[in-house]
Amino acid sequence: MKKKTFPWSRRQALTVAAALAACTLGSNGALAQGAWPGTQPIKLVVPFTAGSGTDIVARLVAEKLGPALGTSVIVDNKPGAGGTLGAAITAKSPADGYTLLVHSAGHLVNPWIYKGLSYDTIKDFTGITPMASLPNVLVTAPAHFTNVQDLVAKVKAKPGSFNYGSAGNGSATHMNAEVFRLAAGLDAQHVPFRGTPEAMTEVMSGRVDWFFAPMVSALPLIKSGKLQALAVGTAQRSPALPDAPTTVEAGVPGSAYLFWVGLFAPAKTPQPVVERLQAEVAKIMVSPELKERLEKLGAEPFTMPSAQFNKFIVDETAKAQQVVKAASIKVD
Numbered sequence: 001m002k003k004k005t006f007p008w009s010r011r012q013a014l015t016v017a018a019a020l021a022a023c024t025l026g027s028n029g030a031l032a033q034g035a036w037p038g039t040q041p042i043k044l045v046v047p048f049t050a051g052s053g054t055d056i057v058a059r060l061v062a063e064k065l066g067p068a069l070g071t072s073v074i075v076d077n078k079p080g081a082g083g084t085l086g087a088a089i090t091a092k093s094p095a096d097g098y099t100l101l102v103h104s105a106g107h108l109v110n111p112w113i114y115k116g117l118s119y120d121t122i123k124d125f126t127g128i129t130p131m132a133s134l135p136n137v138l139v140t141a142p143a144h145f146t147n148v149q150d151l152v153a154k155v156k157a158k159p160g161s162f163n164y165g166s167a168g169n170g171s172a173t174h175m176n177a178e179v180f181r182l183a184a185g186l187d188a189q190h191v192p193f194r195g196t197p198e199a200m201t202e203v204m205s206g207r208v209d210w211f212f213a214p215m216v217s218a219l220p221l222i223k224s225g226k227l228q229a230l231a232v233g234t235a236q237r238s239p240a241l242p243d244a245p246t247t248v249e250a251g252v253p254g255s256a257y258l259f260w261v262g263l264f265a266p267a268k269t270p271q272p273v274v275e276r277l278q279a280e281v282a283k284i285m286v287s288p289e290l291k292e293r294l295e296k297l298g299a300e301p302f303t304m305p306s307a308q309f310n311k312f313i314v315d316e317t318a319k320a321q322q323v324v325k326a327a328s329i330k331v332d
Helices: 010-023 053-069 081-091 148-157 172-184 196-205 215-223 271-285 288-296 306-327
Strands: 042-046 073-077 099-104 125-133 136-140 163-166 189-192 210-214 228-232 260-266
Touching: 042 053, 042 081, 053 073, 053 099, 053 125, 053 215, 053 260, 053 271, 053 288, 081 099, 081 125, 081 260, 099 125, 125 271, 125 306, 136 172, 136 196, 136 215, 148 228, 163 172, 163 196, 172 189, 172 210, 172 306, 196 210, 196 215, 210 215, 215 228, 260 271, 271 288, 271 306
Parallel strands: 042 073, 042 099, 163 189, 163 210
Antiparallel strands: 099 260, 125 260, 136 210, 136 228
């Protein structure tokens, strides 16, 4: 006897399909896009201290990303070893979209100055999107130099007699300084500090001749007259200091340096999750409210699609290696 079949209604079929999709697991164990993020909180690992430029950007984004995704987004500071500690923690986390990394351009420098890293910067991460660019500004004590040309002329007249500070070996402030020094052909002594505040204090005193300070940190001191801004290190002028030329405009071709903060996920994070995150962050970064808040910090929105960002990472990692080698940058 032939068994009767009872055709499902369209509504029943859609209900079952949705249930199956929600239960489907990806090859790496991550829930399919239909179930992500649900109500589970998302953690943004920041490998620097609270109040750093990277941390500030992460918190601005987290504040808006949570409501956009319908869950909470928590910033988790894991400072140490130039940002490699937090990166290692993220690399070893499940690739399920719930643990992400907010890192800077320094992420691409670390493989060349730290030996024996437990992760591979390229293979163990997926770039989601850059989020913001944070220009560095070439600062000196007031009246220490007239302008960039004056600095270059005086340093070349007395090789080895001048010094420049940084927030540590391999930091963005150090990389910017080395790109400038190499492009200008200067012979000067590098003085690394524990962080930006210490370096700026020494510059204000005149004991350190110049420093490529993060705009977010230097702007209040520039406006108060405690620091003099000679130029910005980026390829374009900063709206925060429209009268300050770029170092290229000031006569040092090849000296532009881009410092940025970006969002990363462990490798093999499902592509639908990556694309959702990229789309939401991109919308957040260009919103009028966030653009205004970034502008007050001297920062600017900077986003791109994930595929483009991953190519950018490969290219910038190669550039970082060239600078590290040319400047003989090492971790003390």
